[in-house]
Amino acid sequence: MDVLVCAAQVPLMQGGLELHVENLVAALSAAGHRSEAVLVPAAWDRERLLDAALAWRLLPLDADVVIPLNFPAYFARHPRKVLWLAHQHRAAYDGLGQAWSDFGLDDDSIDLHRQLVDWDTRVIGEAERRYATSAVVASRLRRFNGLDAVTLHHPPPLADRLRPRAGGGPGKHVLCVTRLEGNKRPELFIDALAASRSGISGVLAGRGTMADALDRRVVSAGIGHRIEVAGFVDDATLLDLMADAVAVLYAPLDEDYGYVTLQAFLAGVPVITAVDSGGVLEWVTDGVTGLVTDGSAEAMGAAIDALAADPDLAQRMGAAGRARVVDLSWERVVDTLVPRS
């Protein structure tokens, strides 16, 4: 079949969604379909927010099936639209009230909000079938738009290369891999490491607008000798860092999905997270595949200490995590989205 994968593109940005598109197109092609990505630039400021949505309504999409992944790509107009929702425009939904949301209580905000929610409900409701990348995303769709979607998980990037460290043995450090942005809360890692008493070292990998502020926080916490702020790391380095980790600390605010959790589990590493971390909690069961804390520095520090002090416990949790995700496959994703008749 001819299958178009539709997504919004933010020019000059490369993030998880772009990778997601590439992986889906590759998986569809591997399954024998002719597949391509259709990417249309979008702007997130309120003034131009709906322009790209309207543009999608006008695009000729000549294919057997279209699979939109995010806002505003799901405005695509096609008789066989199969939605696999990664996210809506979060500033207007779960992000309301957050510092990064530009939807306030002024007339313009509420008017645009009304239009957006109404349009979203209509165009998402058009889809022949609806899937969501995580239970959190599906739950938001039910809660905000009154529409159901089936959760369809997929493997994270590097899934085929992530393995538990050879020979077992204790890990060397606690790892945090994330974009250094407010909603990812990378500062919790620094605070947790400062609060831990075991003296274990930490590695913070990733880049983002908070980099300078985080550097200052490390100095202020007095843990410069225990933490490596690695910045962006390439795939090979990431694999090494995962392999040597006692635990991964990943505690974003209400995450959609969170590749980091799945990558840690595939590497046989348990995950420390917080009760409000959203999609991460679909995978991390407290005491089984990791530790779920209240998000305070003290609780996270204690969680780090518990796993650092008991390598066997960490390995058991990591193994349980791996068992939970090892069967995720792109083949199953493709068979679900585009079933063979």
Added chain:
Amino acid sequence: MLAVIATPGSTEPLRALVRQLAAQVDIRSLDRIDGRPDGVLAASIDALDVAPPGLPVAVWVANAEELGCVPGLAEPHGDDLDVRVLLSSDRMAIGLGAVAVPAAALDTRSLPVLPPLVRARWRERHDLPAELVVTIEAEADPAGGAMTALALAAAAVVSGPMLASALALGTPVVSTPAEVDRLGLRPGHEVEVAERDASPARTALAGAIASDDEWAARLSSAARRFAESTLDVGRISNVVLDRLGLAASDPGRPRPASRLDRRLAELATPPTARICARAAVAAECFAELDDRS
């Protein structure tokens, strides 16, 4: 021009439709037209007796029995009458092909939906209770704040004429079995009906909906869909005009001409929406390009 043929009082079931048609085409009483009209709207079967021959006709039928009395339907009637549209609120007549004109017909374009998430923002702005429940009784005055209450409520107990407006606004509604039956609503889909038909039970049920985001969102979108597909007088008038072969001349409800307009219309976008203004600016840019070429 559309000619109306009616006897006093017979236009009551068609009042909302006639008002809507009047906004779209030139519509006058037959006895006030000098020339020949383009079509006829008859308010009853009896009125067909004076319909000019050879014109496309829409006629109101009170019940299914009357269908057998419509000239040209039960038997060939030469070219005397060209009955193209049957209008009715009788379920059996509708089942036999009449276009449904519900007693509660309204113009949904004038009542943009307010999804629960947006209602919550309005309540926050005005320091109203997060789980505001309102009760709108049959005698409520739409001009007396009842419409505002319906627009702001997290859920509402509604009976009487404002039920249709509540549905159009996407208000999560609890109503009575009689009201639900009157409009052909499905309990558990577009509205909820309390198990015990008593006011406290209905209020309690509305309170439960107000505290359950998923429930409220599901009811809200289903209510709006029902209003657009079943109660919208604009949709009905477009059907009538299409079948009579009359083009709308109403700038307030234009037939979407361009693809851009059609895409906006299919999403039920209010003409006052900011995106319509942006689309118009974009269309003007293309028009300027055309002019230059």
